[in-house]
Amino acid sequence: xxxxxxxxxxxxxxxxxxxxxxxxxxxxxxxxxxxxxxxxxxxxxxxxxxxxxxxxxxxxxxxxxxxxxxxxxxxxxxxxxxxxxxxxxxxxxxxxxxxxxxxxxx
Numbered sequence: 001x002x003x004x005x006x007x008x009x010x011x012x013x014x015x016x017x018x019x020x021x022x023x024x025x026x027x028x029x030x031x032x033x034x035x036x037x038x039x040x041x042x043x044x045x046x047x048x049x050x051x052x053x054x055x056x057x058x059x060x061x062x063x064x065x066x067x068x069x070x071x072x073x074x075x076x077x078x079x080x081x082x083x084x085x086x087x088x089x090x091x092x093x094x095x096x097x098x099x100x101x102x103x104x105x106x
Contacts, residue, residue, distance in 0.1 A: 006093075007082075007092055007093040007096060008093060010078060010079075010082050010092075011082045011085070011086055011092055011093075014079045014082035014083050014086070015082075015083070015086055017079070018083050018086075021033075035084060035087040035088060038080065038083055038084055038087065039084055041080060042077060042080035042081065042084060045073055045076050045077050045080060046077055048073050049070065049073045049074060049077060052066050052069055052070040052073055053070065055070075056070055
């Protein structure tokens with residue numbers, strides 16, 4: 001894909017999508033998920049990334065299109081990170097830059 005998006009665009013689009021999910025949560029559960037519940041959902045999806053990587057490399061039996069599902073889950077994990085950072089009033093771009101700057105000094 002040639003049309004790359006910035007981290008700020010990821011966050012903005014993610015927040016709009018999350019609000020639609022909050023609407024469903026209010027309808028179905030009479031309350032929105034907390035940031036802790038969002039973090040748990042992220043961890044669940046991150047675990048699925050691990051399984052799908054194993055499937056992609058032939059180390060885990062999987063029915064379905066592991067590559068397509070892995071692409072979806074990787075994107076979903078980025079989405080969750082954008083949501084969690086936003087909910088905690090953290091700038092995801094700044095957090096990523098901070099990490100990269102530290103890691104490059106290793």
